[in-house]
Amino acid sequence: MTERISSVETIDVRFPTSRHRDGSDAMNPFPDYSAAYVVLRTSAGACGYGLVFTVGRGTEIQVAAVRSLASMVIDRPVDELTADPGALARRLVGDSQIRWLGPEKGVVHMAAGGLVNAVWDLAARRAGKPLWKLLADLTPEQLVAQVDFRYLRDALTEQEALALLRAAVDGRAERERRLRTEGYPAYTTTPGWLGYDDEKLARLCAEAVRDGYRLIKIKVGGNLADDVRRMGIARRAVGPDVRIAVDANQIWGVPEAIRWMRELAPFDPYWIEEPTSPDDVLGHAAVRKALAPVRVATGEHVHNAVMFKQLLQADAVDVVQIDACRVAGVNENLAILLLAAKFGVPVCPHAGGVGLCELVQHLAMFDFVALSGSTEDRAIEYVDHLHEHFTDPVRVSGGRYHAPTAPGMSAEIVPASVIEYRYPDGPQWMPVSAVPVGTGAPTA
C-alpha cells in the first residue's frame, strides 16, 4: 500500500498574551499570539506539523484558507510530496482560481506556507534529521530545483543560484561542526515591548547583556518623547558596545520615519526595523538613504520573494528579515536566502510570536552551513515566550541558539497545549460559567 496523506487537521490555537502586554508594539498594542496549526497524518500513522502564526482575531480566516488548500494535499502519496515539496508549493501557489485571492500574498499565501512547511517537517522526520540538516545535505542542484524562479530571473538566475551554493559546498562539514558546538547568534526583543514600564525595560536590558546578548531590540513609534527617554534608559543599561536595534512596526510614513529617527540617532540605533509600510520598497530606500549609517531592516511582513528581490535591487535594506510563516514555506524562503546571498545582504530572521523561533532557526542554520557560510552581522531574533508549548523547543543560552537535533522543523505543539488553548472552545477561552458545573437545581 502506498503511504498517503490521510488527513489534514487545522486548529485555531490562541494564547492570551495581551493580558500581560507581551509582544506590544506601536501597531499591535494587544496581540494574542496565535496560530493556524496544521497536522498532516499519513496512512502509515506518521505526522508532519506546520503552523501559520497570527495575532488573535482573524485566525479563523487563516484556518479557513488552510482547510481550502488542504484538498491539494489530502490523498497524495507521501513519497512524492516529501521528495519534492517544491512541486506542492507550485501547485498551491499557482492554482489558477485561488491565485486570484493573492497572488502570492496574504492569508492564502501563508496557508500554502503552513502546508509546505508541514510537508518539510514530515520529510525531515522521515529522514531522521532536523530540517536544517536535511536541507544542508541536499546538493546545490537539488536545492535550486526547489525554487520557483519565474519572477526572479532579472535578479537571480538558476545558474547564479547554483554557483552560490556550489561555492559553499567546501566547508559545509566544518561549519556544521561549528554550528553543533557553538550554536548560532541570537538577539533579544524581550526587553523592549512598548507596554513595559521604564523599570522593567532597564532591568530586562541589563539582564540581556548578562545573558550574553550583543544586540537587543526596542519597540518605538508610540510617542517621540517616550522613545527618547526609553532609548536613553536602554543605552545606559547596555553600555556603548551592545547594539540596540529599534522597531517601529510600520507606524510611520516616509517623511515621518526620517524625522522621528533623526531624534533617536544620538543613541546610536543599529537598525530601524519596519519604518513604514512593508510594501514600500522605494520608501525604504528613501529612509535608508536619509538615515545612513543607521541600517534599515524589514521582512516579517514582506509577503513574497518578488518584494524581497526589489528591496535588494533598490538598495532599500541592510538586513533581510525572513519569517518562517509569512511566505509560501521553506521553498520561498530558500529563494529569499539565495537573493540575499546574491546581493551580499545579511539575513537576521524575524522570530518571537509563537513557534517562529522554533521554525526559523532551521533556515538560518541551513544558510550558515550551505549558503552564506557566515554568521557575521547575523542573528536570529529571540523572545522568551511560549516555547514551553512545543515538543522540541528552542534552546538558547549565552546569546546563542543551539542547533536542534530532533528530526523535523520543531513545529509540533504539545498536545495538551493544543487542547488548552484551542479557540474558542479550549478551557483558556471558554467563558467561565456563572454557575459551576455540577451545581444542581435549587432544592425546595
Next chain:
Amino acid sequence: MTERISSVETIDVRFPTSRHRDGSDAMNPFPDYSAAYVVLRTSAGACGYGLVFTVGRGTEIQVAAVRSLASMVIDRPVDELTADPGALARRLVGDSQIRWLGPEKGVVHMAAGGLVNAVWDLAARRAGKPLWKLLADLTPEQLVAQVDFRYLRDALTEQEALALLRAAVDGRAERERRLRTEGYPAYTTTPGWLGYDDEKLARLCAEAVRDGYRLIKIKVGGNLADDVRRMGIARRAVGPDVRIAVDANQIWGVPEAIRWMRELAPFDPYWIEEPTSPDDVLGHAAVRKALAPVRVATGEHVHNAVMFKQLLQADAVDVVQIDACRVAGVNENLAILLLAAKFGVPVCPHAGGVGLCELVQHLAMFDFVALSGSTEDRAIEYVDHLHEHFTDPVRVSGGRYHAPTAPGMSAEIVPASVIEYRYPDGPQWMPVSAVPVGTGAPTA
C-alpha cells in the same frame, strides 16, 4: 430609534463560466466568475450591496473573511457609517490583530473593500443618487477627508490632493452634463480570450469595430507562435487605426516579457498589461523602458495604494488600472485616482468578471467630473458577460458606457440569480441526482 445595521449577509455566488472558456487567459485557463456577495440590512429595512469578485475555488475563504470583518459593521448607526465611510475603512484596515493577515492586501483587504463599498452603496441609495454623482457632489475637503494618507505623503500630501480637486471644481457641472449625454469611453476584451478559436477571434474583432470600439484587448502569453498569429488576425480585422492592447496576466518574468513583446511589436500593440508579477514595481519599470513606445498597464492585482504610489514614482506604468474590488473600497480607490492625477497618468479601470463593470464605472465617471476632468486616453474595460444578473446593469452602446442614473453603486445582484448560482447549494451547482426526485422504491 437610531437606524442601525441589523445584519450583514455574505453569500458565495459562482457562475460556471469555465464551461465556455469565457474569461480564459494565460494564467486563468478556466475561471468560474464568482463573488463573495455582501448584503447590509438596516433596522429600517434599507439595504446596501457590495461584492468581492473572485474566480471560483477559494470564494469560501473570501466569504469567511467578510464574515469575520462584518462584526465591525453590525449594530453601527447607519447615519454614522454613511456620513463617513472612511472611518469604517480605517477601522477595518487598521484592526491591530487582523492587520497581521495582510497588512492591506489579499483576502482580508478585499473583504474590507466589500464592506466599505456596500456602505457607499447604501449611502448613495439613501441620497437618491448614483454613486458617481454622490462623490462628484462632495467638496474637495470632504473627499480628502475620506482618504488615508499615512503611507502616501512622500508622493501626495493632503494639500496637493485638495489643490487637484479644487482645480476641477469649475467645470464639474458642464462635465456632468457631457457625461449624462455622451457617456464615458469603453474598450472591449470580449474578442480576445485565449480559449477562443481564430474564427471567433476575427469575427468578434470585426464586430467590436462595428460596435464603435476604438480599443480592443487580446490575451497573450500562452504560446508565442499562437500570439503572433492571433495578433495578425486581430490587426487585419480591426485595421490600422483601432488600438489593440495585449494582456499577459502575469505569465512572464521580466526578461521573458521583454523578449516576447518584441515579437509582437510589429502589430503595434497599444499597451502590454500585466507583463509580470503585479508586485514587481521595478520589473514593470524595466519592461516599460525596454519596450517604449509600447505602454505598460497594470492594476487589477495591485493590492493597495502604496503599490500604485510606487508604480507612479518609478515611472513604471503608462496606464493605471483601478479595480473596484481589489483594494479597500471606494476610499482607497479615491487615493489611487488622486495619485494618478498627481502623476498625470490616465486611469483605465479593470472590469469584466462579474459586477466589476457595474461598480467601477462610478469611479471613472467621478474622476472625469470632479478630478481628472478628461476622458482622453481613458476607457473603462467592458466585457459583455453576466450583466443580466444585476438589477442595474451597465448600459454600453456605441463604444461608450452610459452614466448610471439609479441610486447606489449598481452592486445589487438579481435575487433569483443569487438563489440559482449560490455555491454549493444552488441549482446550478448541486450534483444532479442519479435518481430523479420522486422516484419511488421499486415495486415488486
